[in-house]
Amino acid sequence: MMNPLPTRLADGPMAVATHGLTKRFGRLTALDALDLQVPEGAVYLLIGPNGAGKSTTLRVLLDLVRADAGSASVFGLDVGTDGPRIRANVGYVPEHHDWGYAWMRAGQLLRHHAEYFPAWDEAYALRLAALFEVDLARKVGELSKGQSRRVHLVMALAHRPPLLLLDEPIDGLDPIMRDETLGVLADHLSDSPTTVLISTHHVDEIDSLVDHVGAMRAGELRAQLSLADLHAGLRRYRAGVPDGWRGVPTLNGAVLRRTEGPREVQWTVWGREPEITDQLTRAGATVRDVAPVTLHEATLALLNPKADQV
Amino acid sequence: MTTITLHDTPEWTAVLRQQLRAVGGSMRTAALILLGLAVVCWVATGLATVQETAWAVPPPGFAFDPAMTFPVFLLGMFAAASVWQREEPSRRGYHLGMPMSAAPHTAIRALAGWAWCMVAVAGYWITLWTVGGTIVLIGKGSFQANLTTWLFLEPFAAATMTYLLASIVMIATEHPGAWIVSVPVGLTILFQLPAMYHARAAVELSRRILDSPFSPVVPIWAVYRTVSADNRQWVIHWDRGVAGTAIWTTIGLIGVWLAAHRQSHTTK
Amino acid sequence: MLITVDPADPRPIYVQIMDEVRRALVVGTLAADDALPSVRQLAVDLRVNPNTVAQAYRELERDGVVHVKRGQGTFVNDVGVNGRQKRTLAREVAARALRDAHRNGLGADELIRAIQTAANKSNG
Numbered sequence: 254m255m256n257p258l259p260t261r262l263a264d265g266p267m268a269v270a271t272h273g274l275t276k277r278f279g280r281l282t283a284l285d286a287l288d289l290q291v292p293e294g295a296v297y298l299l300i301g302p303n304g305a306g307k308s309t310t311l312r313v314l315l316d317l318v319r320a321d322a323g324s325a326s327v328f329g330l331d332v333g334t335d336g337p338r339i340r341a342n343v344g345y346v347p348e349h350h351d352w353g354y355a356w357m358r359a360g361q362l363l364r365h366h367a368e369y370f371p372a373w374d375e376a377y378a379l380r381l382a383a384l385f386e387v388d389l390a391r392k393v394g395e396l397s398k399g400q401s402r403r404v405h406l407v408m409a410l411a412h413r414p415p416l417l418l419l420d421e422p423i424d425g426l427d428p429i430m431r432d433e434t435l436g437v438l439a440d441h442l443s444d445s446p447t448t449v450l451i452s453t454h455h456v457d458e459i460d461s462l463v464d465h466v467g468a469m470r471a472g473e474l475r476a477q478l479s480l481a482d483l484h485a486g487l488r489r490y491r492a493g494v495p496d497g498w499r500g501v502p503t504l505n506g507a508v509l510r511r512t513e514g515p516r517e518v519q520w521t522v523w524g525r526e527p528e529i530t531d532q533l534t535r536a537g538a539t540v541r542d543v544a545p546v547t548l549h550e551a552t553l554a555l556l557n558p559k560a561d562q563v
Numbered sequence: 564m565t566t567i568t569l570h571d572t573p574e575w576t577a578v579l580r581q582q583l584r585a586v587g588g589s590m591r592t593a594a595l596i597l598l599g600l601a602v603v604c605w606v607a608t609g610l611a612t613v614q615e616t617a618w619a620v621p622p623p624g625f626a627f628d629p630a631m632t633f634p635v636f637l638l639g640m641f642a643a644a645s646v647w648q649r650e651e652p653s654r655r656g657y658h659l660g661m662p663m664s665a666a667p668h669t670a671i672r673a674l675a676g677w678a679w680c681m682v683a684v685a686g687y688w689i690t691l692w693t694v695g696g697t698i699v700l701i702g703k704g705s706f707q708a709n710l711t712t713w714l715f716l717e718p719f720a721a722a723t724m725t726y727l728l729a730s731i732v733m734i735a736t737e738h739p740g741a742w743i744v745s746v747p748v749g750l751t752i753l754f755q756l757p758a759m760y761h762a763r764a765a766v767e768l769s770r771r772i773l774d775s776p777f778s779p780v781v782p783i784w785a786v787y788r789t790v791s792a793d794n795r796q797w798v799i800h801w802d803r804g805v806a807g808t809a810i811w812t813t814i815g816l817i818g819v820w821l822a823a824h825r826q827s828h829t830t831k
Numbered sequence: 832m833l834i835t836v837d838p839a840d841p842r843p844i845y846v847q848i849m850d851e852v853r854r855a856l857v858v859g860t861l862a863a864d865d866a867l868p869s870v871r872q873l874a875v876d877l878r879v880n881p882n883t884v885a886q887a888y889r890e891l892e893r894d895g896v897v898h899v900k901r902g903q904g905t906f907v908n909d910v911g912v913n914g915r916q917k918r919t920l921a922r923e924v925a926a927r928a929l930r931d932a933h934r935n936g937l938g939a940d941e942l943i944r945a946i947q948t949a950a951n952k953s954n955g
Contacts, residue, residue: 266566278831293567296880312829317659319828328567341572341662352657355649356589368581369661372570415567436879443871443881446567461840461879484843491934542934545841 257506258476258523258555259486262465266293268416268448269314273323276309276472283309285472286323291450293328296442296462299452300552301469308348310469311418314450315340327416332388341370344409348420348452350401352408355394359404362393363411370412378411384437385430398425406434412442419451423458431458433510438462460548468555480548487554488526489546491519492538501536504529509554521546521554564777572662575671582675590645590679597638601690608694612701624704625695629786629799635718636783638683639725640743647733648675652826665827666820673730677723684722702816713801717785720808724782727815734824750779774803781807782815833860834868836877844879848887850923852896853916856907865898869907 269291276284283306291297299307312318313325318335325332327339335451353362363382366555367373385403393401402425409417435458441447442462453459466483468476471496478486487509493516507529510521518538522529546554615623650658658672659665699706732742754773756763772778774787785804788797834851836844855861862929867873870888874881888905891897896916932942 266743294882315657315660317829318831337572337662337664340660341570347656351654352660354585354589354657357585361588365581365585368569368577369573369663371573402714412570414570434879436875439874439878439881443874455715457838458878461836461844461877461883464880464882481843524657541936542930543931547839553782559946 256457258468259478259482260288260474260476262290262292262477262479267291267326268295269325269327269450270303271310271313271325274310274313274325275322276306276313276318281469282472284320284323287469287473288477289325289467289474290477292465292467293448294446295465296449297465297467298453298459298463298548299450299467299469300454301452301454301556306468306472307469308437308550309450311345311420311450311452314418315343315345343414344412344414344417346402346405346417346419347411350405350425352401352405355392357393358389359387359391359393359396360389362404363389363407366408367411370414371403372414373412374402375411375536377413378407380409381410381437384433392470399427399430399489402426402545403430403434405440410437412516413441413447415445415447417447417449418473419449419453421453421455422451422456431455435459435462448559456549457547457550461492463548466548466551466555468552470556470558483551484545486525487521487523487546487551488529489519489521489542489544489550490529490533490540491517492533492540494518494538498537501532501538504532511555521550575663578661578663578668579671580600582672583678586646586672586675586718587679589648590642590676593645594683595779597686599700599718601686604690605694605697609697609701612698616702622704623698623702624706625698626705626707627695627709629714629717629788631691632714632718632721633784635684635687635722636725636830637685637776639680639722639727640729642676642680642683642722643729643733644739644743646672646730646802647739651737651739652735653737653830655826656781656829659829666716666823669734669823670820673727673734673823676730677726680726681719684718687718691729709800711801713804714786714799720804720812721783724785724808724815725817727812728782731815731818731822734819734826757777776803776807780801780819782811789815834877836879836934845883845887845890848873848877848884849891849894850895850920852887852891853920855917856896857920861907863907863909865907866903867907869904909911 267290269289271289274284274287274289275282285306287306287310291312299308299310309318313320314327314332315352316332316339319333328342330339332339354365357365359382363378367375367378385407387400387403387407391400393404396404402422406422409419423434424447426434438449439462442449449462451459451463464480464481466476466478467474496516498518504520504524507524508520508522512519526543530543533540612623658668661668663671696705698704699747729739729743732739732746736742754769756762757769773780781804785808787803787807789800791798834848834855836847836851838844840847842850852861852867861867867888868876870881870884873879873884877884888897888899892899894906895908897907899905928942928946929939932939938943
């Protein structure tokens with residue numbers, strides 16, 4: 254049996270750590286004994302289908318939602334008892350767009366927000382607002398989805414918090430603004446030591462910033478690993494197979510995706526390359542190509558609900 | 564523990580200052596409407612007095628009647644509704660997401676709303692006296708105040724109590740409108756029932772409650788008056804008003820704190 | 832200096848950055864004692880994690896291609912670099928070509944013959 258997908262990172266200082274975190278909404282289990290680990294300084298991408306529990310996780314970390322079981326800590330502070338102190342050190346961009354007061358003008362909302370965060374950098378806030386082309390005079394309630402998203406980004410970044418919790422931060426932004434946001438994040442990371450936990454479906458655009466990945470399904474992590482480990486351990490194998498090919502049972506569980514053609518098969522497999530090539534060859538396949546996968550393809554593989562057989 | 568230097572939470576004074584600004588800002592439209600009403604009231608009374616002066620004997624004057632403070636309870640209710648408008652518990656994420664414990668933060672916001680509510684009550688007082696003054700000025704009649712300390716403070720007390728009770732509903736419930744309508748209606752029916760069914764003991768009990776400091780009328784109008792023996796004067800029972808205010812204000816404060824505590828997390 | 836990275840490229844991003852620097856040296860866009868863009872500047876331009884850029888610069892320093900002057904930046908090392916970089920790049924292009932050939936069912940000999948033919952055609 255090949256290595257199952259890794260779900261625990263190496264020990265080290267963690268910006269975020271949850272143990273057995275469980276949350277139910279009525280009969281729906283949103284989080285199921287979640288063990289999330291986000292190392293300090295990491296840019297951690299949380300991926301998963303809608304309803305996987307990603308947004309709920311972020312809200313539990315902020316003590317906006319109270320878990321039913323398990324624990325969560327941010328920078329060593331317990332989420333249940335030190336909520337305010339944690340929130341003072343987090344920049345949060347929420348998934349839904351009603352954040353702030355609809356009747357306030359954007360500039361007023363920023364000033365209001367600034368009063369709650371003693372570490373607020375006014376000059377930086379203005380620079381960000383200009384970069385994001387925020388109309389400070391417009392009422393928040395009249396902003397489009399993309400415009401309010403940009404205001405939320407300013408609110409989250411301007412006090413240079415040690416932790417950024419970003420829930421679909423570039424959703425609703427046009428391509429130019431999405432690109433601009435990535436540049437702002439790269440710049441922000443260069444300035445202040447920041448840990449970023451970002452949940453987004455726009456994997457392709459964010460992958461150059463990311464160094465850790467967590468794949469979440471039905472409230473738990475199917476895989477949690479560094480990007481380096483992911484690139485090293487996940488490969489796409491393309492091989493010619495003879496007629497009547499029946500597969501390699503020993504690889505079951507390690508194969509995440511499989512595409513078939515006449516006498517040729519393509520698998521995305523987790524494991525060490527020489528061993529897998531060896532197993533495939535011994536089972537009668539002619540391995541023609543072994544290639545690393547892009548983060549987007551890795552996402553699809555890690556989240557594939559069907560445990561494919563080779 | 565981490566080696567990173569963590570940022571501090573804000574001082575509660577800064578939060579109160581900001582909440583005063585924010586809540587005041589959110590009430591601006593309501594304030595302008597009230598101001599407009601006051602101006603209309605003043606102008607209308609002035610015009611009416613001018614007309615009346617032409618043919619009234621004795622000339623129109625102004626005599627303060629404790630009943631004039633009755634509408635103040637509405638200011639308390641609308642202030643509470645205004646502070647939490649469009650922020651039902653399910654939509655209070657931003658407020659709860661601030662780096663302050665939910666209960667004190669909610670309490671500070673309620674405090675800020677109360678401060679503005681008192682400003683509105685002061686505005687009501689000013690309107691009343693300027694209207695009265697205008698009538699006297701135009702009509703050249705007499706000006707009777709008969710204002711005791713309690714009668715002066717009573718509108719502030721009534722608005723405070725209504726504000727607190729309405730705040731409990733606004734903070735704790737998802738559909739406050741339903742409560743604000745059904746509670747007064749329900750109480751009215753409840754207190755009318757004994758009379759409707761000629762249940763003498765119950766009528767007696769309900770009358771006793773209504774006359775006591777625990778009367779649900781106190782938050783609306785903390786002025787209890789009876790007619791004097793010679794049917795000439797109003798007799799103000801200030802003790803029921805003051806005791807009732809103390810009781811209902813305490814209920815309101817405890818209720819607000821409990822509600823703030825209960826609504827410390829979002830539901831989704 | 833123009834650097835581009837392609838997330839779809841199988842090479843890790845820091846390797847791509849290193850290769851781009853080597854390419855610039857071989858092609859002549861970068862010369863000895865030239866300054867590389869700051870880690871921050873390159874990270875922002877490429878929309879890449881600054882740690883990745885830092886890693887690329889560190890590896891380049893380890894390979895003797897660049898050196899870091901504290902507080903001033905990263906600079907290209909002196910002569911002798913060019914030839915080595917050419918050989919490194921050639922090795923990597925060859926490895927990529929061989930992998931591509933293998934995927935298409937071609938052996939190394941077939942590939943070499945095809946390259947020779949193509950080179951003759953473009954020369955002649």
